[in-house]
Ligand SMILES: Nc1ncnc2c1ncn2[C@@H]1O[C@H](COP(=O)(O)OP(=O)(O)O)[C@@H](O)[C@H]1O
């Protein structure tokens with residue numbers, strides 16, 4: 479696509495591109511998408527928040543960038559990013575699986591509307607936009623001027639179960655297109671950029687990104703009616719770690735072979751600690767005092783209550799689980815540092831690269847939590863708890879269940895973490911138990927919504943955590959460092975100031 483053509487790209491106001499003719503097909507299509515968060519909730523209304531034609535009107539194919547507000551009967555309102563391809567119907571056979579519907583009237587009458595990311599020509603156009611920074615209506619494309627982006631790499635969509643949609647370009651870059659979007663910088667752009675500035679190489683550094691700048695409105699805006707003019711992060715391009723394998727797949731392969739995973743778990747603990755230390759040095763940290771501990775515990779208790787309403791199987795365990803949160807409130811926080819963290823760390827968010835080192839990806843945080851929550855500093859133990867849960871997940875997805883494998887990995891991970899930071903996460907048992915419990919509750923809701931066949935996995939942990947026993951009795955004690963290993967580093971940066 480030439481620069482001249484790109485300059486002709488048009489921003490249409492919501493009134494100029496009515497959602498009307500597209501509405502019935504999107505209503506049917508959206509709930510079937512893996513990334514649609516409103517599953518099981520009745521859609522009451524679709525609202526056009528923004529519409530931009532990224533190719534001149536009449537181009538074949540056409541590319542329509544939409545932000546669509548989805549209001550549900552339970553009062554929730556979300557905003558989704560859609561990239562729609564438009565071609566005269568019928569679609570060529572290779573694009574048939576991407577079909578969303580055929581417009582019968584309106585500006586696209588007689589055209590097939592389809593998932594644009596499935597069309598290599600449109601995927602290539604998106605990369606072109608990222609290569610040449612600039613604005614298209616409310617969309618702003620930006621890049622790191624020092625990081626090269628190749629001109630014409632062949633795009634392919636990433637398959638599999640994802641919260642968002644990703645495209646791989648010629649095995650050199652990967653573009654994540656965020657689906658559910660909010661006003662405010664997405665931590666998956668913010669944190670990797672901060673880590674790159676801090677010199678941390680454990681996380682692929684963003685090389686380009688695009689955002690929407692929308693006027694704040696009294697209602698109907700991207701935040702479901704929130705007044706805000708913060709930009710919405712829509713997509714991030716980063717280097718693709720060719721030849722890497724994710725930690726989840728690797729762990730399952732090891733389990734299937736009856737093989738040990740503790741060396742990897744130990745190295746993962748070290749990698750996680752390095753990332754935490756870099757985040758603590760790049761962004762503000764605070765000390766967890768009594769008020770914050772009480773607020774954290776109250777948040778966990780409220781999430782538990784909401785989840786019990788949604789997942790009745792949790793009900794018999796509610797009182798036992800609440801004990802972990804009460805203990806956190808009673809601990810008065812003990813002054814541990816709260817800092818920016820990964821927020822949804824599990825084995826699937828780790829990549830063992832071709833050179834055998836570990837990288838961490840996907841700093842978006844738990845997709846179901848409000849963005850403001852995900853950007854708030856929290857004790858790093860939250861991430862550690864996520865990873866410990868993941869070893870349990872892996873062991874439980876194996877037949878027969880391999881509890882000793884999980885216990886050994888959990889211990890090795892904590893030891894690796896302690897080797898780098900000088901502090902073993904098991905020395906904070908109250909915090910660790912509260913976060914593991916909170917994570918298992920989150921997982922119960924996640925599985926009941928997205929993968930009911932997996933619900934038994936967090937339920938097994940919930941049964942264990944609801945027994946009011948000290949987690950320290952469950953996990954082996956920290957062992958001394960292996961001979962010849964490096965001395966522990968000091969703890970990442972002391973807390974700067976206590977919160978009020
Ligand atoms: N930089 C990268 N290099 C190689 N593979 C990657 C990279 N980033 C992501 N992936 C692959 O893409 C998958 C989805 O990425 P992720 O950021 O977790 O997206 P989502 O938020 O949609 O779950 C990962 O599980 C991993 O397999």
Ligand SMILES: O=P(O)(O)O[C@H]1O[C@H](CO)[C@@H](O[C@H]2O[C@H](CO)[C@@H](O)[C@H](O)[C@H]2O)[C@H](O)[C@H]1O
Nearest residue numbers: 640641822824825826844845867868871921924
């Ligand atoms: O990777 P995402 O950001 O999409 O995270 C969500 O989906 C994960 C599953 O794909 C889910 O993770 C849970 O299942 C994993 C195994 O598939 C397991 O390793 C994790 O420990 C477990 O939490 C994650 O919770 C969810 O946010």
